[in-house]
Amino acid sequence: MENLRKGFPVLEQYTYLNTAASGLLPEAVWEFRQNHDLDFLLGASVFKEKQAEALTETRELVGEVFKCAPARVALVPNFSFGISTLLEGLDKHPKALLLKNDYPSLNWAVTSRNFEIEYAEINENLEENIAEAFKKQQPDFFAFSIVQYLNGIKIDLGFVNKLKQEYPHTLFIADATQYCGTEEFNFEESGLDVLICSTYKWLNAGYGNAFMLFKKEMENRISPKTLGFGSLRGKYKAHEGNFIGKFEPGHQDTLNYGSLAEALKLIKKNGIKEISARIESLSNKAKSEFTEMDLLEESVVNRKTHSSIFNIKGGEKLFRHLQSKNIITSMRGGGVRVSFHYFNTEEELHFLLKQLREFGV
Structure with missing residues (x-):
């Protein structure tokens, strides 16, 4: 230990x-951050020309650890930016299912938009409550935290897989901020369509970095409105209309995303x-x-x-x-x-x- x-x-x-x-903040991440800014201090644009390589490394590490193709990994600054960008890319009047008293940044993002919303209770019968809500009115999307921030109740991911099989047209959108980094997880084999995770908690990666994972078919289900010069830069984004690029419209922070890469290396080491x-x-x-x-x-x-x-x-x-x-x-x-x-x-x-x-x- x-x-x-x-x-x-x-x-x-x-x-x-x-x-x-x-x-x-692990010492390994701190040391990376010191060296990163020293290199920036001494190299300026010469150092920043390596930005694409650094971001590619982070994207590939996220994909490797959580079992998702790098081309479907988006690097975003935080959960709130990710969920808001995603929701703006959905149809304007979908039916949504939320968990009552789930994490505010998740529920607020949904309730602040013109969606038809139903709720399921968080208690010892969480999965049964969700199943009943689906039977009552099949939602267009179900957004939920895998682990509840207030009391630690964790949804049964096996149940989520079965529910997705029963309702394949519903989008399953998960906040994994209180989950990723606590156990092995395979996104490809999960019932999730989208996973969003801020990494300053259980991944020990510091602030200002998060990631999103997408199933391939999401390119046809979500139409993000954001676009910028950064949307087309990098190994996995260098073509017009690129899906993940629309979640990365501006300059990406190599200090923060590089910190995530170092944190993931530590997880792999341990x-x-x-x-x-x-x-x-x-x-x-x-x-x-x-x-x-x-x-x-x-x-x-x-x-x-x-x-x-x-x-x-x-x-x-x-x-x-x-x-x-x-x-x-x-x-x-x-x-x-x-x-x-x-x-x-x-x-x-x-x-x-x-x-x-x-x-x-």
């Missing part, structure tokens, strides 16, 4: 249980299977302990599988108490949200539990 903690100096001073809010096993082990232990202490909502307790994000009962005083012990968490939805990544340890979980008991929760 110590090998997985190396390169994250924040862990030397904090018990960091807050990846669901902001991932850590091994996504090893990362997933560490996270799953910590999640199972945490859920068992939190359940025994009656700290979780019933909808989480009653789920068979869960992510590594938990919202435990407690308010501002508990949050401040944990903060005084250098345990970093977030206040979310009236509770204290904790999240465990692969660099966290059982010792840190036990330290958290000790502080919760001493506080008297």
Whole structure:
């Protein structure tokens, strides 16, 4: 486990249980960023002429890690830009299905447009609620987070695959910001049509970078309106009318997208299977302990599988108490949200539990 903690100096001073809010910046990414800007300082346009190569490397790494052809990987600055560009490319009056109280940046993007919207409840019967909503009124698109930011409920991706087979004409659009980087994922074999992920959380890539993955047929289903000089530059975009180029209309930031490439190299080095096993082990232990202490909502307790994000009962005083012990968490939805990544340890979980008991929760 110590090998997985190396390169994250924040862990030397904090018990960091807050990846669901902001991932850590690995030393490997920091070193890349220092060298990148030094090269820019000394080389200016000579250095920037290599921009296309750098972006191609990032695009290909994203495709390799998440099993999607590079020509269908778009590099975008953040989730909100990606989802807004996508929605502007849809028919003006489609029927949409959302999850009630899903991540605001996802739901707001949909509700701010002239769509006909239905909702499914997020609880222990999440999949059944979604299936019923589909039967009631088949949506033109279903937009949802794979993992819920408030309480960590994770949708069953096997269920999504089956639902897509039953409703092949519905677009399945997933926010994977709280998911990618936690377990192995094959986009091509999934039931998703579009995946969007900001990478500053579980991928530890810093801010200002995100990516989108598309199934091939999306070129005929989505018509983005954006276009700029950057839309036609690069190995996978150098032809007029290029689909992914319409999600990349301007100059691309090689500092931020290069940071994503370095973060993905670190994931490959550590091994996504090893990362997933560490996270799953910590999640199972945490859920068992939190359940025994009656700290979780019933909808989480009653789920068979869960992510590594938990919202435990407690308010501002508990949050401040944990903060005084250098345990970093977030206040979310009236509770204290904790999240465990692969660099966290059982010792840190036990330290958290000790502080919760001493506080008297």
